[in-house]
Amino acid sequence: SFELLEKFRDPELCRKILDKMQAELGRELRFMEVCGTHTVAIFQSGLRSLLPEKIVHLSGPGCPVCVTHESEVNAFLDLAEKETVILATFGDLMRVPGDKGRNLKKATADGARVKVVYSPFDTLKLAKDNPDELVVFIGVGFETTAPTIAATMKMAREQGITNLRVLCFHKTVPSALEALLTDALTSIDGFILPGHVSAIIGLEPYRFIAEKYGKSAIVTGFEPLDILQSLTQMIDWRNRGESHVTNNYTRIVSDTGNTKALEIMYEVFEPTDALWRGIGNIAGSGLEIRQEWELFDAKKEFGIVIKEGPALAGCKCGDILKGIKQPDECPLFKKACTPANPVGPCMVSTEGSCAAYYKYKVD
Ligand code: SF4
8 A cells, every 4th residue: 555655665764774774784785686676766766875885786687678688689670670570579679779870769760660569468469460471579578578478479379370479588587696696707795686577486596596605685675665674684694694585575576476477488488598798698597489389489480599799889788787887987978878879778778777877876
């Protein structure tokens, strides 16, 4: 209810927790949030500027648009150039830059048929309305979106729709966290885990963070008090030499996740290796369409193979997604790169770290 929500924003209580934090902090604590919604919440609420200096906030690979690899972006831009294709996409991919200054917005101006959809289910109608064309949906996102896309494919099969394809670039969050924990350049004490992704996968896939790497990870809601509570807990555990994986967002996330959604997701997709922007290949961190569903597979239809290519010149999104650099350490930040004229995806997406820094950071 609204009243309950207000409790999570109580400024008095926030101040008390912040004071307690400051008193107990000791040495630096470096935490990473892995969800674009958290990035925005931390800035928008003003929490970022209130946190003690020794709490270092890093934005991780939690924005689906930002982690989409350069070669994946180029692959869908190539498809947009095909006359036989109607490309369907979520709006946030429209301005993501590819090679040669290309993006979907410009492609549309040049005559490409690109339709912005609000739900993958909209592609069913699009396919039915255009029976002589191939409708290709760009499947970008994490465990949050993948089940809906799997459900759309199931409906398409039930309805006998044969002209819908999915360009499957889905990625799964836990394997990316493991890649960061094994990267010698990153230094992370704990993770604020994504609310939406965790609502699907539950707590189990994150257990390794404490068991194997001795770090803490907490599924957390999006209100300032949610975030403060998790940070206090992380400090407390760290001071006691403990590490745990836990769920503080029990009003939305169950420890077991959404088994129905997972079932649908794995009925249609299976794990595969995937390239992440700035991170590179992570074994088992992507989803691909199972053979039984290959009729829907745009990669098979068009022979698309995703492999490492040149990174976007000058853009430091990769280092930012790994928590090695902060956006204002990129030489292009606020200069050549702004939301109106973005150089990299972290500035394009409203959930990207560079866009959040640009909009909210005042120092
Ligand atoms: Fe890339 Fe722009 Fe962010 Fe620099 S400021 S890392 S160029 S998106």
